[in-house]
Amino acid sequence: MKITIVALSLLSTAAAFVTQPKTSTPFGKQTTSSLNSFEPSGPSVGYQAAQADRLRDNYRGNTRDRITGPSFRSDALDTRTSEEIWATLNSVPVQGSSLRTCSFAESVERVEVYMRTEGRPLNADVQLWQGPDNTPQKMQVYLEDGSMRPFRAVIECPGDSNAVAIRNTGELEFPLAAGVEPLYTNDAPARVLDSLAPSRIVQGGAVYTTPFAPSVTAVQIMLKSDGRPLNARIELLQGPNNNKQVMEVYSEDGDERPFYVVIDTPGVGNVVRIVNTATVEFPLFAVLEPYTVDDNMMDERDGQGMIWS
Secondary structure, three states: OEEEOOOOEOOOOOOOOOOOOEEEOOOOOEEEOOOEOOOOOOOOOOOOHHHHHHHHHHHOOOHHHHHHOHHHOOOOOEOOOHHHHHHHOOOEEEOOOOEEEEEOOOOOOEEEEEEEOOOOOEEEEEEEEEOOOOOOEEEEEEEOOOOOOOEEEEEEOOOOOEEEEEEEOOOOOOOEEEEEEEOOOOOOHHHHHHHHOOOEEEOOOOEEEEEOOOOEEEEEEEEEOOOOOEEEEEEEEEOOOOEEEEEEEEEOOOOOOOEEEEEEOOOOOEEEEEEEOOOOOOOEEEEEEEEEEEHHHOOHHHHHOOOOO
16 A cells, blocks of 8 residues: 655646647557646645645654654645556657647646656656747656656746747657646645755755665655756666666756656665756755655665665
C-alpha cells in the first residue's frame, strides 16, 4: 500500500486550452493533436492559511510521523501518482527530432508538463516562450527509461504571450508522449513546499547529494534563487555513476520562476545529486522531500528521511 505525502497540483474547471481533432499516438491511445490536454475535473480548491500552518507544524515534528503520518496529507493538495495521471491524461506524440508547442490563456499562471516513452530513452528540450525571441526558462531532460520514470514538472509562466515548446532531440526511432495541463492554485507548488520545509543553500559550483530509504518511491524537488539567474543540474543516480534521470535547468529569474519537479524513484540505492552549474556569485536554494512512500517497505531506518551530504 502506498501512502501519498505531498503533491502540489490542482486543476480548475476553467478550460484554458482548445481541444483539437483526435489522432492516434504511438502508445495506442486516442488523444488531441496538440498539447492542449486540459479537461475540467471539478472545482478548484485554494490553500488555506490555517491548513498551511497545520502542515508546517506537523512537518517540524517527528521525522517518521512527517513521512508517514496521515495528518501531513491534505485533501486540498492533488495527490495523484504518475500512474494515475497518465491513466487519464490526454497526451500527444512528439516524434524524434520534431517540435510541438502549446500556447494558453493569459489567466494561466503555471502549467504542469508531462513526458514519457514506452520504455525507451527520452531526450527532450522543454522551453517557456514569452513573446518573440524570449526564453525565460528552459530545461534539457534525459530519462534512461521514460516509462519507469516519467517526467513531471511545474513551469511558472507569469505575464502574457506564454507558450511551452517541447522538442524531441532523440532519433526518429525514439518518440515520446507529452501533455500540458494548467495548474490553478493560490500559490506556486514550489513556494508551498519552500514554506513547509527548510531549504539548503547550494553555492555556485557546489555539489550536494542525498540518499534516501528504498520505501521512498518518489521525491519532490524545488530550486529557487534570490532573483538572480538559476543554472543547475539535477541527477537521479542508482549505483555509482549510473544516471537514470538528468535535468539541466535554467531560469532567468529563480525567484519569479522557481523550478519544481517530481521524480519517481523505483528500486533501491537511489541518490539525488544537485549541482549548481553557475559561478560562485549565483547561489541557489534547494528543498528535497519525499513525495510518496511505500508503506510495505518501511523499516525503522526510514525515519531518517533525506540525508544531505
